[in-house]
Amino acid sequence: MRLGALIKTEAQEGKEKHVPVIELVACPDCNDKIVKITVGKEVAHPNTIEHHIKWIALYGVKNGLAVHVGAFALGPAYGIPTVTVHVNLGEFSELIAVEYCNIHGLWESSLTL
Numbered sequence: 324m325r326l327g328a329l330i331k332t333e334a335q336e337g338k339e340k341h342v343p344v345i346e347l348v349a350c351p352d353c354n355d356k357i358v359k360i361t362v363g364k365e366v367a368h369p370n371t372i373e374h375h376i377k378w379i380a381l382y383g384v385k386n387g388l389a390v391h392v393g394a395f396a397l398g399p400a401y402g403i404p405t406v407t408v409h410v411n412l413g414e415f416s417e418l419i420a421v422e423y424c425n426i427h428g429l430w431e432s433s434l435t436l
Contacts, residue, residue, distance in 0.1 A: 330431050342430050350409065358381065358410050359405065374426050376425075377423045382420075390415070418436065
């Protein structure tokens with residue numbers, strides 16, 4: 324089995340709580356565009372010790388290859404799983420976010436730039 328076969332997307336049940344939403348927003352400090360990733364934007368994820376988002380990873384697509392941009396450790400945590408990061412967006416054609424829920428596994432989404 325390949326890892327990709329285990330990654331869930333917005334087509335699966337539970338997507339409202341698990342699919343990472345990627346947005347480009349203005350940085351409050353410098354006003355540059357930054358990448359914001361939120362898990363559970365549509366429906367809040369429970370975020371308890373028993374059921375939480377453990378991490379979020381961000382990749383950029385450059386010349387057909389996935390380039391690791393950053394990984395963010397989160398859980399267990401009671402807060403809303405959201406991360407922001409400055410990224411040199413000019414290098415990438417697409418952004419891909421992958422997150423891990425300790426009960427429901429890996430989920431991903433992408434944003435074409």
